[in-house]
Amino acid sequence: MNDREKAYRQIFDNNRRWVAQMRAGREDYFDHLAEGQSPDYLYIGCADSRVPANDIMGLEPGEVFVHRNIANLVVNTDMNAQGVIQYAVEVLHVKDIIVCGHYGCGGVKAAMKPADMGLLNGWLREIRDVYRMHVGELHGIEDEETRYKRLIELNVMEQCVNVIKTASVQKHWLKHGYPVVHGWVFDLHDGLLKDLEVPFEDMMNRVQQLYRLDPE
Numbered sequence: 001m002n003d004r005e006k007a008y009r010q011i012f013d014n015n016r017r018w019v020a021q022m023r024a025g026r027e028d029y030f031d032h033l034a035e036g037q038s039p040d041y042l043y044i045g046c047a048d049s050r051v052p053a054n055d056i057m058g059l060e061p062g063e064v065f066v067h068r069n070i071a072n073l074v075v076n077t078d079m080n081a082q083g084v085i086q087y088a089v090e091v092l093h094v095k096d097i098i099v100c101g102h103y104g105c106g107g108v109k110a111a112m113k114p115a116d117m118g119l120l121n122g123w124l125r126e127i128r129d130v131y132r133m134h135v136g137e138l139h140g141i142e143d144e145e146t147r148y149k150r151l152i153e154l155n156v157m158e159q160c161v162n163v164i165k166t167a168s169v170q171k172h173w174l175k176h177g178y179p180v181v182h183g184w185v186f187d188l189h190d191g192l193l194k195d196l197e198v199p200f201e202d203m204m205n206r207v208q209q210l211y212r213l214d215p216e
């Protein structure tokens with residue numbers, strides 16, 4: 001077995017160790033896990049391997065419903081993201097939806113550079129659109145690193161708006177007062193989460209002036 005194969009095999013050893021850990025002091029842990037899920041949170045984050053949703057939130061299996069893609073985008077025509085949101089809201093009744101970006105995001109960085117990225121062009125165009133919407137503010141920032149960080153934050157906020165545009169979120173919030181949508185940024189340098197304190201109700205009101213999907 002070469003080193004690569006050994007590393008691969010190691011995953012199954014890790015898995016057995018993890019099973020033992022989870023069952024320590026609670027023999028029926030996996031019986032409970034198999035019964036069903038009722039997470040309070042939907043987390044939408046970047047696919048970046050350095051930003052593992054459960055770990056950074058300190059949550060166990062069953063506590064957070066997760067959707068990840070490059071640069072944590074919520075694209076209005078993406079059946080995957082839209083399906084996840086609808087299921088999380090209508091079936092799981094999540095109380096909070098979190099869009100979590102991260103400083104040092106390669107997807108956002110790629111969108112800041114003029115280059116043909118093939119299949120990714122259409123995906124990264126979503127971030128370029130965010131740039132265009134805030135071009136005045138962004139061009140006013142001279143330091144490139146600061147501008148990059150700001151685009152990461154603005155992208156998170158814009159994806160929060162995209163979550164709010166969905167019919168299931170609008171209807172549920174008007175009827176039950178949840179889910180509430182939050183925007184976060186994770187910092188790879190210190191591991192800390194920053195809540196961008198997006199003005200959720202204000203965003204919801206503004207979105208509903210143009211995109212209202214709840215008929216009542």
Ligand code: CO
Pocket residue numbers: 046047048070071072102104105106107108
């Ligand atoms: Co990223």
